[in-house]
Structure formats: C-alpha cells, structure tokens
Amino acid sequence: xxxxxxxxxxxxxxxxxxxxxxxxxxxxxxxxxxxxxxxxxxxxxxxxxxxxxxxxxxxxxxxxxxxxxxxxxxxxxxxxxxxxxxxxxxxxxxxxxxxxxxxxxxxxxxxxxxxxxxxxxxxxxxxxxxxxxxxxxxxxxxxxxxxxxxxxxxxxxxxxxxxxxxxxxxxxxxxxxxxxxxxxxxxxxxxxxxxxxxxxxxxxxxxxxxxxxxxxxxxxxxxxxxxxxxxxxxxxxxxxxxxxxxxxxxxxxxxxxxxxxxxxxxxxxxxxxxxxxxxxxxxxxxxxxxxxxxxxxxxxxxxxxxxxxxxxxxxxxxxxxxxxxxxxxxxxxxxxxxxxxxxxxxxxxxxxxxxxxxxxxxxxxxxxxxxxxxxxxxxxxxx
Amino acid sequence: xxxxxxxxxxxxxxxxxxxxxxxxxxxxxxxxxxxxxxxxxxxxxxxxxxxxxxxxxxxxxxxxxxxxxxxxxxxxxxxxxxxxxxxxxxxxxxxxxxxxxxxxxxxxxxxxxxxxxxxxxxxxxxxxxxxxxxxxxxxxxxxxxxxxxxxxxxxxxxxxxxxxxxxxxxxxxxxxxxxxxxxxxxxxxxxxxxxxxxxxxxxxxxxxxxxxxxxxxxxxxxxxxxxxxxxxxxxxxxxxxxxxxxxxxxxxxxxxxxxxxxxxxxxxxxxxxxxxxxxxxxxxxxxxxxxxxxxxxxxxxxxxxxxxxxxxxxxxxxxxxxxxxxxxx
Numbered sequence: 001x002x003x004x005x006x007x008x009x010x011x012x013x014x015x016x017x018x019x020x021x022x023x024x025x026x027x028x029x030x031x032x033x034x035x036x037x038x039x040x041x042x043x044x045x046x047x048x049x050x051x052x053x054x055x056x057x058x059x060x061x062x063x064x065x066x067x068x069x070x071x072x073x074x075x076x077x078x079x080x081x082x083x084x085x086x087x088x089x090x091x092x093x094x095x096x097x098x099x100x101x102x103x104x105x106x107x108x109x110x111x112x113x114x115x116x117x118x119x120x121x122x123x124x125x126x127x128x129x130x131x132x133x134x135x136x137x138x139x140x141x142x143x144x145x146x147x148x149x150x151x152x153x154x155x156x157x158x159x160x161x162x163x164x165x166x167x168x169x170x171x172x173x174x175x176x177x178x179x180x181x182x183x184x185x186x187x188x189x190x191x192x193x194x195x196x197x198x199x200x201x202x203x204x205x206x207x208x209x210x211x212x213x214x215x216x217x218x219x220x221x222x223x224x225x226x227x228x229x230x231x232x233x234x235x236x237x238x239x240x241x242x243x244x245x246x247x248x249x250x251x252x253x254x255x256x257x258x259x260x261x262x263x264x265x266x267x268x269x270x271x272x273x274x275x276x277x278x279x280x281x282x283x284x285x286x287x288x289x290x291x292x293x294x295x296x297x298x299x300x301x302x303x304x305x306x307x308x309x310x311x312x313x314x315x316x317x318x319x320x321x322x323x324x325x326x327x328x329x330x331x332x333x334x335x336x337x338x339x340x341x342x343x344x345x346x347x348x349x350x351x352x353x354x355x356x357x358x359x360x361x362x363x364x365x366x367x368x369x370x371x372x373x374x375x376x377x378x379x380x381x382x383x
Numbered sequence: 384x385x386x387x388x389x390x391x392x393x394x395x396x397x398x399x400x401x402x403x404x405x406x407x408x409x410x411x412x413x414x415x416x417x418x419x420x421x422x423x424x425x426x427x428x429x430x431x432x433x434x435x436x437x438x439x440x441x442x443x444x445x446x447x448x449x450x451x452x453x454x455x456x457x458x459x460x461x462x463x464x465x466x467x468x469x470x471x472x473x474x475x476x477x478x479x480x481x482x483x484x485x486x487x488x489x490x491x492x493x494x495x496x497x498x499x500x501x502x503x504x505x506x507x508x509x510x511x512x513x514x515x516x517x518x519x520x521x522x523x524x525x526x527x528x529x530x531x532x533x534x535x536x537x538x539x540x541x542x543x544x545x546x547x548x549x550x551x552x553x554x555x556x557x558x559x560x561x562x563x564x565x566x567x568x569x570x571x572x573x574x575x576x577x578x579x580x581x582x583x584x585x586x587x588x589x590x591x592x593x594x595x596x597x598x599x600x601x602x603x604x605x606x607x608x609x610x611x612x613x614x615x616x617x618x619x620x621x622x623x624x625x626x627x628x629x630x631x632x633x634x635x636x637x638x639x640x641x642x643x644x645x646x647x648x649x650x651x652x653x654x655x656x657x658x659x660x661x662x663x664x665x666x667x668x669x670x671x672x673x674x675x676x677x678x679x680x681x682x683x684x685x686x687x688x689x690x691x692x693x694x695x696x697x698x699x700x701x702x703x704x705x706x707x708x709x710x711x712x
Contacts, residue, residue: 012618013512013513016509016512016513017513019505019509020506020509020510020513020516020519023502023505023506023509023519023523024519024522024523027522027523027525027526027586027589028522028525029554030537030538030540030541030554030586031525031526031529031537033537033540033541033554034536034537034540037540045552046552047550047552048550048552049550049551049552049553049554049557050552050554051554051557172386173386175386175390176386176389176390179390179394180389180390180393180394183394183397184393184394184397187394187397187398187401188397188437188438188441189438191401191434191435191437191438192434192435192437192438192439194434195431195434195435196435199430199431199434200427200431201428201431201432204431207435207439211438211442212702214442214446214447215698215702216691216694216695216698216699216702217446217450217691218646218647218687218690218691218694219647220647220666220669220686220687220690220691221449221450221453221687221688221690221691222445222446222449222450222453223449223669223670223673223683223687224449224452224453224456224673224678224680224683224684224687225448225449225452225453225456226445226449227673227678228463228680244389244393245393248393249441249444249445250445252441252445253441253442253444253445253446254445254446256438256441256442257442257446260438284405284409285430285434286405286409286430289434310528313530314529314530314531314532314533315530316530316531316532316649316650316653316654317649317650317666317670320670321673332530333530333532333533333650336532336533336536336654337532337653337654340532340535340536340539340654347540347543347552350536350539350540351536351540353536354533354536354537357530357532357533358528358529358530358533361528361529361530362525362528362529364528365525365527365528366521366525369521369524372528373524373594
C-alpha cells in the first residue's frame with residue numbers, strides 16, 4: 001500500500017468516527033441534559049444552563065441576623081452571634097447592609113455600622129455582632145452578600161415530586177396498568193395462536209386472515225364508540241366507567257392482532273412431529289399447549305412481552321380515554337402531561353418526573369435489548 | 384398493596400378461565416369410562432372455541448364493532464342521535480382547522496420518515512466501520528424506549544426560551560447565541576415550530592430505522608462489496624450503487640412503518656402545543672372533538688375515518704410485503 005492511499009484511508013476513518021461521534025452526541029445530549037438537571041439545585045437550575053452544572057456560580061443573596069432576644073452579654077458588651085448560611089458549602093465573598101454596595105466588606109473583615117456596632121462575617125457564614133448598648137431592633141437586620149456556590153447535586157427534586165406532586169402514586173398506577181395489560185394479552189393470544197396453528201376446526205384459515213386484517217385498524221377508530229360504550233355500561237350497572245379492568249381489556253383488545261399473528265407464526269413453525277407424538281401418547285391439547293408448546297415459544301413470548309410492556313407503559317392516548325385523572329388513576333404519562341401544563345416553568349419538577357417515567361423502560365430496554373431488537377425486526381408491521 | 388391485589392386478581396381471572404373451562408370440558412366429555420367416540424368428537428369440536436373465545440370476544444368488542452360504529456356515527460349529529468347525511472364531511476372540508484391538520488400531517492409525512500431513514504442509514508453504515516459501533520448504535524436506539532411525552536419534556540427543555548436579557552437555560556438558544564443570533568421561542572414560531580416537533584419524532588424513530596437497516600446491511604454478501612472495491616469503487620459509490628439497491632425493499636418497509644406512526648401522531652403535539660400556533664394534526668384534532676363541548680361523536684368520527692383511510696393502503700402493502708419476506712425466509 002502506498003503512503004498516499006494510507007493517508008486517504010485514515011482520513012476517511014477519522015471523518016467516519018467524527019461524523020458518528022457528532023451524531024451520537026446530538027442524540028444523547030438532550031437526555032443527558034434532562035438527567036443532569038434533575039439532580040441540580042432548583043435555584044441553580046432556573047438560572048444557569050445544565051452544561052454549567054459542574055462550575056462554581058456566584059450568587060447575590062441576603063439573610064437576616066438574629067433578633068434582640070438572642071443577645072447575650074460578654075465583657076460588658078452586647079453580642080448577637082450565629083450562622084447566616086445553612087450547611088451546603090457556600091462561601092461568602094463580600095457583604096454589606098446595603099444591597100447597592102455588595103462589595104463594601106470582604107468576608108472575615110469587621111464592618112462598623114451606622115450606630116457604631118461592629119459586625120464580623122466569616123467565609124463560612126458565622127457572624128458576630130457586637131454593640132456597646134443593648135440591641136433593640138425588631139426584625140433581624142438584613143445582610144446582603146455575594147457567595148460562591150459550589151455545584152450541588154441532590155435527590156431533593158426527586159423527593160419533592162415523589163412525595164408532594166403525586167408522581168410516586170402515578171408510578172404505582174402505571175405498574176397497575178402495565179403488568180396485567182402485558183400478561184393478559186399474551187395469555188389470551190397464545191391460546192388463540194395455538195388454536196390457529198394446531199387445532200382443526202371449520203373456518204380456521206378464514207378467521208386467521210380476518211384477525212390479521214384487524215392490524216390495519218388504527219386506534220383512533222375505536223375510541224369514540226368505546227368511550228360511549230364504557231359510559232353506558234357505567235350508567236346502566238352503576239359502576240365506574242373508568243376503571244383498571246376497563247383499561248386492561250382495552251390494551252388487550254388493541255394488542256391482540258399483532259400478538260396472535262406473531263405467536264401463530266412462531267408456533268406454526270415448531271416441528272409437527274413433537275405435537276403428533278404427544279397426541280399419540282394421549283396428551284390433551286391443553287396439556288400439549290401448557291407443557292410443550294408454551295415452553296418452546298419462550299423467545300417469541302419474550303419479544304412480544306417487551307414490546308407490549310413498553311407500548312403500554314409509554315401509552316398516553318388509551319390512558320386519557322379509559323382512565324380518570326384523579327390521583328388514584330392517573331398514570332405517569334398523563335401526569336407528566338399535566339405537569340407540563342401546570343408546572344411548565346418548574347424545570348426541577350419536570351426533569352425529575354420525566355426521568356422517573358422513563359427509567360423503567362430504559363432499564364428494560366438495556367437489559368433486554370437483544371429480545372427487543374428481535375421483536376422489532378419481526379414486529380415492524382405494527383404501527 | 385391494593386395495587387398488588389388488583390394485578391393478581393386481574394391475571395387470576397384470566398388463568399382461571401382457561402384452566403377451569405378446559406378442566407370442565409375434560410370432565411363433561413371425559414372418555415375415562417371406555418372409549419366413547421361421540422363424546423370425544425364433541426370435545427374436539429368445542430375445545431378450539433374455548434381457546435379462541437376470549438380473543439374473539441375482545442377483538443369483536445374493541446376493534447370490529449367500533450369500526451362499524453364509527454362509520455355509522457360519522458353520518459350522525461354530535462350526540463349520535465340525528466342522521467345528518469354528509470354534513471359532518473362537508474363541515475370537515477370547509478373547516479380551516481381540519482384543513483390545517485391535513486396540511487400539517489402531510490408535512491410530517493414528508494419529513495419524518497425521510498429524515499429518520501436518512502439518519503438511520505447513515506448511523507447503520509458509519510457504525511459498522513468503527514470498533515465502538517455497538518455502543519453508538521445502542522445509544523442512538525435508546526430513545527425508542529422513551530415515551531412520546533417523556534421525549535416531549537426532554538425536548539421542551541432543549542427548546543426552552545427566556546427573554547434576551549437573561550441567561551438561557553435551553554440548549555438550542557444557548558447554541559444559537561454562540562453565533563450571535565437572537566434567542567427564539569421556537570415552539571411558537573409559526574410554520575417552523577412544526578419542524579421542531581418533527582425533530583422529536585425523528586429523534587425517536589431513527590433508532591428503529593437504524594436497527595432494521597443494520598440487520599439488512601449485514602445480509603449483503605461481503606464478496607460483492609469486496610469485488611467492487613477491487614474494481615476501484617470508493618466507499619460512497621459502494622453505498623449508492625451496491626448497498627442501497629440491495630436493501631431497497633427494507634427501506635420501503637421502514638419508510639411505510641414510520642409513515643403509519645406519523646399518521647397517528649398525537650402525544651407529541653398534545654404535550655408540546657396542543658395544536659396551538661398552527662401545529663394541529665389529525666389525531667390531536669380528533670381527540671379534541673371527542674371531548675370539546677361534551678364531545679361531538681359525528682365530527683370526531685369523520686376525523687378518525689380520515690386517519691383510517693390514510694393508514695389502510697400503507698398497512699396492507701406493508702403486511703403483504705412482510706408476509707412475502709416471511710415466506711422467502
């Protein structure tokens with residue numbers, strides 16, 4: 001290989017790597033921004049970009065000193081002392097009693113106030129205020145200061161949304177929807193798929209084609225009739241129109257065509273000899289299905305399981321139609337959408353809530369990526 | 384705790400049905416007392432329907448009946464009581480909001496599948512040539528696991544806008560300010576805001592396209608690539624003249640699959656703008672009419688039908704294509 005082509009190849013390689021790197025960064029940075037922000041202090045989050053999260057910020061604040069009740073005598077003088085800062089690593093740079101002259105005194109220095117009292121403020125926020133005559137002010141005196149704020153990360157935002165914003169309850173609600181809405185369709189579909197694959201009955205082929213044909217029906221077609229049907233049933237029997245069993249059945253109905261289609265194809269490709277020999281040995285269809293076909297179909301079941309799980313967990317539309325918006329029924333996606341409306345500027349709440357809603361799918365996704373990809377490649381007909 | 388009970392009982396009912404009904408069947412038509420062929424025949428005739436019954440019931444209630452009912456409702460007034468003929472259809476095509484939704488859906492239809500396919504192909508090809516390709520693919524695939532609402536929050540944060548006098552915390556505005564441009568409220572920017580919403584779906588769907596293309600590219604025989612290289616073709620020529628023609632069917636399948644998702648796009652628009660600032664799309668408009676003023680089932684149904692009419696031909700093409708591929712395998 002001559003030097004020129006070697007150079008050319010390595011140039012192409014560098015271009016290739018950089019191009020890919022840029023794409024990957026573009027793809028992950030939005031999520032990284034969300035994740036970093038969700039751990040930031042909420043005041044810092046509202047003021048500076050998430051990319052500055054690791055740098056130290058300067059902030060202007062004020063605090064009040066103690067009141068006269070706190071004073072004590074020392075060497076014939078009156079003293080109020082205490083801490084202006086809560087522990088958290090802030091470092092005071094300069095301070096003043098006038099917010100227009102923030103840099104009047106440096107931390108550690110002693111300032112003389114108008115009434116002749118002496119005020120000393122340390123970097124860590126400890127202060128000592130000494131006067132020759134007793135203190136008589138009513139409220140604590142305001143001390144303005146410039147502090148260096150080191151980057152702080154905490155779980156405070158998560159604590160807040162889980163406890164007081166109701167996101168924790170939504171998380172449980174989502175689980176309550178997702179688990180049955182994943183297990184039930186798989187169960188029902190695998191029985192049906194077995195019947196289509198290995199049982200003999202009139203009209204089998206026609207019925208199967210019809211079920212596959214239902215794949216073309218978009219969700220939107222079902223919503224209006226089902227909504228009024230649920231309301232009618234609710235009114236007629238005096239039960240809640242919006243309920244968990246209601247949404248489980250809806251998700252099951254919508255997921256069935258694809259599930260039956262994929263599972264029938266998989267079960268149909270199992271070698272007929274095993275099933276025949278089991279029949280000859282006197283096994284019933286129920287036994288063959290539960291003891292033989294089901295264990296053999298685990299890969300297909302797993303793929304569909306992940307698929308359905310992610311679909312139900314991430315669904316918003318079905319939840320909006322079939323579940324209420326009260327605390328005991330609202331799911332994560334619906335909650336998140338509500339927060340986007342009501343707390344649109346409180347990014348500490350939005351970022352942490354969003355992360356709570358995506359963490360389970362992400363874990364499932366990274367742990368079972370291989371099955372997911374397989375399901376996707378075979379299931380790419382699903383809309 | 385009661386969540387656990389609900390979950391277990393929900394699944395329990397289902398298990399009970401299958402196990403119980405089959406147990407009963409075996410008991411009633413038992414052939415234990417000698418070989419009774421008529422009972423055996425009965426059992427064989429009934430059993431498939433026991434297996435199928437829940438599936439057929441749910442499919443009829445949740446998919447078959449609603450299709451006919453929606454078609455019927457589209458000819459009725461808002462409460463579904465009075466027959467109004469084609470009035471709802473005439474309303475739709477004279478309604479600026481509806482026409483805007485169609486127009487926006489067409490925009491989405493053109494750009495999202497195209498961008499996802501282009502980026503998906505690009506990543507699939509680039510990642511095949513570097514040692515860290517698997518990690519790269521995994522990271523780009525990741526948004527597939529995120530809900531549309533979650534993705535909306537992520538991107539709303541990217542698009543966040545503050546007045547020009549204070550520091551921007553949205554990445555996009557901070558980025559454009561690096562080049563001295565003015566910060567913008569991207570989501571309310573007429574016309575272009577559609578594209579900022581489309582980026583979100585593209586961000587999600589590129590991973591899907593990439594995974595499918597990656598599998599398809601691996602199916603191209605190495606010899607044909609090698610032969611082209613020996614003939615002096617460069618990588619770009621190989622890509623356009625050899626790789627693309629080989630996976631053209633796969634590209635069509637990915638394109639149409641994303642098209643169907645785009646036709647039904649709802650969550651992103653609802654969460655980002657709820658159709659404000661000229662970003663309305665069909666599915667969101669339909670959802671709106673389901674509840675607007677107590678719900679107008681006639682107009683909602685017309686919009687739902689429009690979505691279905693657009694989806695069906697693509698879906699039929701897709702399924703037949705998929706079946707063809709299955710048979711070849």
